[in-house]
Amino acid sequence: MTPGGGGPMKDCEYSQISTHSSSPMESPHKKKKIAARRKWEVFPGRNKFFCNGRIMMARQTGVFYLTLVLILVTSGLFFAFDCPYLAVKITPAIPVVGGILFFFVMGTLLRTSFSDPGVLPRATPDEAADLERQIDIANGTSSGGYRPPPRTREVIINGQTVKLKYCFTCKIFRPPRASHCSLCDNCVERFDHHCPWVGNCVGKRNYRFFYMFILSLSFLTVFIFAFVITHVILRSQQTGFLNALKDSPASVLEAVVCFFSVWSIVGLSGFHTYLISSNQTTNEDIKGSWSNKRGKENYNPYSYGNIITNCCAALCGPVSPSLIDRRGFIQPDTPQPAAPTNGITMYGATQSQSNMAAATPLLQSEPSLTSEELPLPGKTTLGAPCATLSLGQPTPPSSMPNLTSETVLTDMIPLKEEHDGHQFLTPEEAPSPPGMLSTGSPITHSHTLHVLSLASQDSLHEDSVRGLVKLSSV
């Protein structure tokens, strides 16, 4: 599936690149020699996947189940206890409309919760290395032990200067309006917010479903509330208020739930209607990115100018397909950023071990390379120790000098204490497994060092990438 992956091509390259959307589609290339694994199984973010990658949610889903229960129970009680009376007394259209609203609410809720919000896949090692190089050139390569300048790029959009920030976890410059969700550990395009009620981030791809969900839910809540009140009033006209409550106790529960929900849901719908009509995200609104208070010249560069166009663009615009290809099969020769654990970024085509002390792919090929063999402290030979500095912190600002070390997978926990604040090491200093950097060893460290590693065979590609990524260090 990746014709340009690297190295001499295999026979199945250059076939049709299939683009995967969230609908289930099999990858045309199944390398089934070993048990082929799907990409969602090694997805580096903190997401949960169901139905073999078709469904994608955040890790904490407790509140989502609460939402489901509240909606189902309240609606269920409404249809069971209030509708029979109302259908007879007033009109049977009431349960019909209620039913339609209910299905709409459930549909949009599930769609919001289960779809990919617009997650940006993390950079491949080559890209990350290339970016690092460019940043180092831009900042001056003599980044000493002190913090290098922050990594931002400025771009002018529609007359406004927008700062693009570098994401240390995903190793990319975030597109405008994208943001990194710390709960899901992903960069999401047009990030709105992370909603625990739907158990997912709300971003570019599922914002319209989210909006339709809260809109229809506010209608449903108001609908149920109104008709429950009507029901109780009609009954109390016949039998008195207390008897009415006794006859239909469910109505009390429904009324209470709806009463408290109405304020928040309707308020939220109103707020999001405002956001849509001005083409802002919740994130931008909270930060006041485009508010007039920042300056007279501050305006929203993404707005189309009029409310109708903004609404249409947000709700009826084209739906971009998912970029993360959850159900595709992993190609053994493609370097994939593997799932990080405890904030350590690990690369490898295969699933990385969750244990940091476990041998990294770099070391897997050389089991004899133990910590004793490593050079003494004072010489950061393996970028590994530097990588351990990022232990537990996906984007440690304090270890920025060691930034590129994050791209180096090897983790040697025993060495962690000895290597704080070290610079990176040149690839030659790294005790490389004999087979690997030998192709690159005669070369002096240069920015194109990675070129050499890439020149080695395909099977070593992912390993050499690690060796090469240390490049731009010195």
Next chain:
Amino acid sequence: MATEGHNLQELRRSASLATKVFVQRDYSDGTICQFQTKFPPELDSRIERQLFEETVKTLNNFYAEAEKIGGSSYLEGCLACATAYFIFLCMETHYEKVLKKISRYIQEQNEKIFAPRGLLLTDPVERGMRVIEISIYEDRCSSGSASSGSSSSSGSSSGGGGGAGGR
């Protein structure tokens, strides 16, 4: 420039990857998908500037077409909403159709223009629409050593030299 054309088969067998060049996104028009047309210096000796820029501009046009907001996209959006998005089980979105066109175009460009020059374009969709990845290949058989990378460490310019040996 290559005096002897490599077709894709030969590229697979005889070439080894020297380096990769990344063409980044151009956000000056907002969040729509556009790539920078700035010519990367590493490609200077490999391909004509004109050809490269034309390829990138065509890709940009494709993406603009995919993301165009207009009558047809509204219609598709409303129809999809009316059918509760079940319609996408049967038919592709407009965006997906354009992406298929793009991948066909890239394959064609690779076959006709890039592979003969020892280059390879990777479809941006496989890199999360972040970059256009251009892989630069060296002739493995032409450079005498196994660490052919060493001779190419000075960049792809040596590719011309290395390539010349084998061509």
